[in-house]
Amino acid sequence: MPSFPSPFGSDESDLFDGYDEFVSDHVPRPGEFLEPHDLLTGGDHVAFHRLTRDCFEERKVYDMTFNYNLARLNLDTRHTGAGYRYAVERGDVDDAVDSEDVDRVLRAEFTPTTPFCPQTHTLTIGSFRAWNGLADRHEYDLVRVRAAPMHHQSETINERLADLEETYLETGDVTADPESGTEIGSTRGLGL
Numbered sequence: 001m002p003s004f005p006s007p008f009g010s011d012e013s014d015l016f017d018g019y020d021e022f023v024s025d026h027v028p029r030p031g032e033f034l035e036p037h038d039l040l041t042g043g044d045h046v047a048f049h050r051l052t053r054d055c056f057e058e059r060k061v062y063d064m065t066f067n068y069n070l071a072r073l074n075l076d077t078r079h080t081g082a083g084y085r086y087a088v089e090r091g092d093v094d095d096a097v098d099s100e101d102v103d104r105v106l107r108a109e110f111t112p113t114t115p116f117c118p119q120t121h122t123l124t125i126g127s128f129r130a131w132n133g134l135a136d137r138h139e140y141d142l143v144r145v146r147a148a149p150m151h152h153q154s155e156t157i158n159e160r161l162a163d164l165e166e167t168y169l170e171t172g173d174v175t176a177d178p179e180s181g182t183e184i185g186s187t188r189g190l191g192l
């Protein structure tokens with residue numbers, strides 16, 4: 001969704017890095033989900049992130065707080081350290097996907113702007129469905145998604161994402177609902 005110029009003089013273009021730039025100080029630090037794997041940096045990160053922008057645009061994965069395509073969060077200089085980091089999964093790690101149908105796996109870890117971001121659950125599920133529902137656009141058989149541990153509900157969110165991943169591998173349907181019924185609580189009652 002294009003932004004509209006402000007009547008107060010700034011078009012905000014100076015607030016965002018370009019999609020063709022990898023500014024290491026403006027992207028999230030890789031967390032535990034990515035650490036033992038082959039982290040995408042430089043041109044590799046930029047190429048996948050451009051593809052991410054297109055997938056998120058088609059599937060409408062938008063951050064409603066900032067009213068933009070979620071891929072733009074990585075470029076927002078007001079929120080350095082928030083957004084997605086990516087790594088190619090190494091098959092020799094204990095929690096690697098073990099499936100005959102899956103050769104190349106990308107891991108994506110989402111770091112929200114705050115530990116209490118109420119959209120993290122929705123954004124990570126939307127991201128999972130966008131990347132895997134449009135898998136013909138990239139070289140990975142599976143994109144695994146997790147929320148960074150700094151989020152207060154990351155454990156529960158990540159359990160739900162693991163269930164979605166397992167169901168997707170069994171059915172090939174990104175919209176299939178896992179039978180486990182893992183529930184994510186609302187932010188109601190948390191003082192937000």
